[in-house]
Amino acid sequence: MILKTLVAQLISRPATNRFPVKYMPKSVTRFLAQVQEGKAKIHPPVPVPPKFRGKIAYDREKCIGCQLCIRVCPAKVIEFKPEVKKIRMYVARCTFCAQCVDACPVDALSLSPDFLLASTDRLAPELIVE
Amino acid sequence: MSARNPKDNDPVLPAVEERVVERELVGAEAALGETFAVPIGPIHPALKEPIRLTFRVRGERIVGVDIRTGFAHRGIEFMGMRQGRNLIQILYLAERICGICSVSHPIAFTQAVERAAGIEVPPRAQYIRVIISELERIHSHLLWAGVAAHELGFDTLLHLTWRVREKVLDVLEELSGNRIDYAIPIFGGVRRDIAPEQYPKVWEAIRYYRGLLEQLLDAFLRDPTVEARTRGVGVLEPKEAEELCAVGPTARASGLRKDVRQDRPYLAYPDFQVRAITPEDYGLTPVGDVYDKIVVRLLEVEQSLNIIEQALENMPEGEITSFPKIPALLAYLKKAEGEGLGWHEAPRGEVIHYVRLAAGEESLLVWKVKAPTYSNLLSWYPMFEDQEIADIPIIAASIDPCICCMDRVYLVRGGKEEVWPKEKLLKLSWEKTRRMQR
Numbered sequence: 001m002i003l004k005t006l007v008a009q010l011i012s013r014p015a016t017n018r019f020p021v022k023y024m025p026k027s028v029t030r031f032l033a034q035v036q037e038g039k040a041k042i043h044p045p046v047p048v049p050p051k052f053r054g055k056i057a058y059d060r061e062k063c064i065g066c067q068l069c070i071r072v073c074p075a076k077v078i079e080f081k082p083e084v085k086k087i088r089m090y091v092a093r094c095t096f097c098a099q100c101v102d103a104c105p106v107d108a109l110s111l112s113p114d115f116l117l118a119s120t121d122r123l124a125p126e127l128i129v130e
Numbered sequence: 131m132s133a134r135n136p137k138d139n140d141p142v143l144p145a146v147e148e149r150v151v152e153r154e155l156v157g158a159e160a161a162l163g164e165t166f167a168v169p170i171g172p173i174h175p176a177l178k179e180p181i182r183l184t185f186r187v188r189g190e191r192i193v194g195v196d197i198r199t200g201f202a203h204r205g206i207e208f209m210g211m212r213q214g215r216n217l218i219q220i221l222y223l224a225e226r227i228c229g230i231c232s233v234s235h236p237i238a239f240t241q242a243v244e245r246a247a248g249i250e251v252p253p254r255a256q257y258i259r260v261i262i263s264e265l266e267r268i269h270s271h272l273l274w275a276g277v278a279a280h281e282l283g284f285d286t287l288l289h290l291t292w293r294v295r296e297k298v299l300d301v302l303e304e305l306s307g308n309r310i311d312y313a314i315p316i317f318g319g320v321r322r323d324i325a326p327e328q329y330p331k332v333w334e335a336i337r338y339y340r341g342l343l344e345q346l347l348d349a350f351l352r353d354p355t356v357e358a359r360t361r362g363v364g365v366l367e368p369k370e371a372e373e374l375c376a377v378g379p380t381a382r383a384s385g386l387r388k389d390v391r392q393d394r395p396y397l398a399y400p401d402f403q404v405r406a407i408t409p410e411d412y413g414l415t416p417v418g419d420v421y422d423k424i425v426v427r428l429l430e431v432e433q434s435l436n437i438i439e440q441a442l443e444n445m446p447e448g449e450i451t452s453f454p455k456i457p458a459l460l461a462y463l464k465k466a467e468g469e470g471l472g473w474h475e476a477p478r479g480e481v482i483h484y485v486r487l488a489a490g491e492e493s494l495l496v497w498k499v500k501a502p503t504y505s506n507l508l509s510w511y512p513m514f515e516d517q518e519i520a521d522i523p524i525i526a527a528s529i530d531p532c533i534c535c536m537d538r539v540y541l542v543r544g545g546k547e548e549v550w551p552k553e554k555l556l557k558l559s560w561e562k563t564r565r566m567q568r
Contacts, residue, residue, distance in 0.1 A: 048303075074215070096313075098307070099456075102321060
């Protein structure tokens with residue numbers, strides 16, 4: 001019984017997702033440049049499901065400034081800019097419920113598959129969508 | 131550890147209510163004779179959430195316990211009632227009462243609001259709610275089984291169980307877009323439909339768990355280590371379970387056939403003929419110990435698989451919500467008036483939400499939440515009685531406590547904690563009822 005499990009463990013793949021590379025390269029920037037040129041290969045990231053709720057995406061052109069998203073947002077992520085009648089979103093507060101996406105009458109809001117949002121600064125430019 | 135007499139007016143060590151077990155002392159215990167107090171918490175490495183347990187021990191044996199709660203009160207109901215949120219915003223607040231039961235609270239809350247406002251839920255939406263909540267039950271029970279194995283010091287089993295659990299989280303992510311806090315129910319329906327191309331993923335997960343179930347039962351129930359650590363530990367007699375109003379798997383492990391899905395079916399549950407599971411279904415006489423709680427939870431994983439299978443097969447077609455447009459829903463809820471009660475069998479037991487709506491108001495007038503741990507906490511008293519110190523973690527974990535969900539009120543006045551006895555609370559509730567009747 002133990003032997004069977006042991007052999008199975010030897011040939012089965014690990015349960016966790018693989019790292020992009022097996023060993024840490026000496027220089028990450030040079031390695032990334034090599035990947036860009038096609039000289040080196042990395043394990044591709046695990047794809048997210050199609051309905052994944054990641055960082056919110058905003059189509060500025062479509063927005064009509066109706067403020068419905070502000071009314072339904074539970075985390076007060078969205079701020080209205082009255083001078084241009086558009087919105088600004090602080091993603092650091094977002095709870096990814098996507099209620100604003102459902103509420104938007106003109107489909108100006110959508111959810112991207114982008115989930116790497118960790119930052120030390122809550123007001124970092126990549127965490128503000130406008 | 132402290133050898134001080136706990137009855138001195140010491141704020142750290144409160145007076146422990148004497149529930150000393152009358153038992154003849156033998157050997158070293160007789161030599162020890164007197165009891166002393168072991169305080170655990172509110173902050174302690176073995177605790178996941180803040181709670182204070184003060185044990186009275188004689189030697190290695192627990193002779194009494196005092197439980198103090200209220201260290202993680204978050205004021206969620208207050209935030210919902212007083213801070214100018216509308217009902218849609220409060221729905222996501224309700225979802226965050228518990229991270230594990232993150233669809234149970236919204237299901238109970240939406241039901242309460244739907245009953246108050248008279249909203250019908252389309253059949254397909256009811257089925258989707260059932261599927262998501264049963265998937266959640268699988269994930270919660272497997273999580274608990276892993277935690278139980280960890281509390282026993284059997285970490286191999288913890289990793290094994292949690293690896294198996296990943297599959298159901300993947301399915302939930304596939305169906306809802308989030309691994310936890312799925313944001314699926316909304317008043318009058320659900321927010322995401324299950325598309326035809328998603329069915330195979332769910333079926334695949336069901337097959338995966340069906341294939342693994344026997345292995346899981348084998349790893350937990352036929353393991354001498356697990357049996358030695360859980361058999362006869364933390365016993366909750368059926369009579370005590372009934373008297374203390376235990377709910378969920380805690381009550382069912384003691385042999386009570388008590389399940390909200392069976393006793394008061396709601397949503398699409400009448401279609402599935404749910405029957406509460408007790409250890410008898412596994413061919414055992416219910417004892418009410420930790421072993422029985424493992425049996426019940428693992429069998430409920432199978433029950434959930436059956437329910438999901440039936441739901442997928444008989445899924446009705448049609449609308450998923452009776453309010454496709456959010457502004458219409460908000461306007462309807464603003465006009466609604468009345469009171470409603472919503473209930474759901476969460477993985478840990480029965481959860482109840484009570485709401486009262488007022489016409490012309492977007493927010494709630496009254497919101498009351500009863501999380502399952504609130505009912506189960508009292509069963510700790512008989513369970514800890516006459517047990518060993520080393521078994522405290524597994525006994526505490528056996529009711530699957532969720533302290534944050536349960537902490538509903540905590541009174542601090544002038545920097546001092548206040549304790550209100552039962553008589554005062556009763557008087558206050560009479561006064562409040564009279565006030566509300568006016």
